[in-house]
Amino acid sequence: MADFEVDEKFSLKEVLITFQSCLSDNEEVLVDSYVAGWRVLVRFMNSLGTIFSFISKDAVNKMQIMVNHRNGENGDKYLTIQSMVQYELNNNLVDLKKRGDYSESGCRTILRLQRALLWLKLFLEKLRTSSEDDKTSIMCTEAYNDSLAQHHSWVIRKAATMAFYALPARATFFEVMNVGTQEQVVSMLEEAVPLISKVHEITENLYSQSNLLELP
Numbered sequence: 117m118a119d120f121e122v123d124e125k126f127s128l129k130e131v132l133i134t135f136q137s138c139l140s141d142n143e144e145v146l147v148d149s150y151v152a153g154w155r156v157l158v159r160f161m162n163s164l165g166t167i168f169s170f171i172s173k174d175a176v177n178k179m180q181i182m183v184n185h186r187n188g189e190n191g192d193k194y195l196t197i198q199s200m201v202q203y204e205l206n207n208n209l210v211d212l213k214k215r216g217d218y219s220e221s222g223c224r225t226i227l228r229l230q231r232a233l234l235w236l237k238l239f240l241e242k243l244r245t246s247s248e249d250d251k252t253s254i255m256c257t258e259a260y261n262d263s264l265a266q267h268h269s270w271v272i273r274k275a276a277t278m279a280f281y282a283l284p285a286r287a288t289f290f291e292v293m294n295v296g297t298q299e300q301v302v303s304m305l306e307e308a309v310p311l312i313s314k315v316h317e318i319t320e321n322l323y324s325q326s327n328l329l330e331l332p
């Protein structure tokens with residue numbers, strides 16, 4: 117996989133297609149597509165303004181860590197999240213109790229993105245069921261408070277929630293998703309939310325069974 121560069125046009129359909137390609141026939145999560153899904157989302161966030169750059173910088177950094185693993189000499193072990201967990205645990209390549217030599221392990225990196233995927237799932241569900249006068253900043257903050265906030269410092273929580281106030285209004289948000297009418301956006305969200313939920317659920321179950329949900 118190439119390093120990242122900012123692409124052009126965003127569309128919610130691209131998010132849907134990319135995350136659809138994440139799941140293999142036997143419900144394994146393909147790392148390349150998982151990372152590609154995040155690249156599409158970060159591209160969208162970058163289009164909303166530089167106020168989100170501290171967020172996209174961290175996301176891109178984590179995506180790049182996964183690209184480096186995939187391009188590394190053991191890249192085949194990182195084909196799926198499942199094979200990655202097995203390989204890194206079997207070879208003691210994960211800091212389980214405190215941060216150490218493996219602060220860029222795939223397990224740790226995917227866990228951080230997994231937590232953000234929960235935020236995304238909650239946020240898209242709120243968008244799907246929202247009405248015209250609902251505020252995107254409130255929906256985003258509520259989704260954040262129910263997901264990522266518990267894992268962030270006070271400073272990050274403050275910076276993130278301030279940034280959310282810069283989000284465009286719902287109508288504009290729906291427009292920049294480049295899907296069509298609001299009804300068409302809602303129906304695409306009806307497809308996207310269960311899909312993203314499935315990817316999140318499979319990864320969450322794997323991490324829970326492997327006792328990886330609290331990696332430092």
Ligand SMILES: CCCCCCCC/C=C\CCCCCCCC(=O)N[C@@H](COP(=O)(O)O)[C@H](O)/C=C/CCCCCCCCCCCCC
Nearest residue numbers: 128131157158160161170171174175228229232264272276
């Ligand atoms: C479908 C279209 C509508 C939705 C579009 C959403 C686009 C969002 C794109 C990317 C989401 C951001 C992913 C953030 C990953 C953050 C991972 C994380 O928690 N990092 C922290 C922990 O990492 P370590 O320090 O332990 O390595 C890191 O410390 C903090 C990083 C900076 C701030 C994180 C704030 C996260 C806010 C997530 C909501 C994004 C709102 C975007 C609004 C469009």
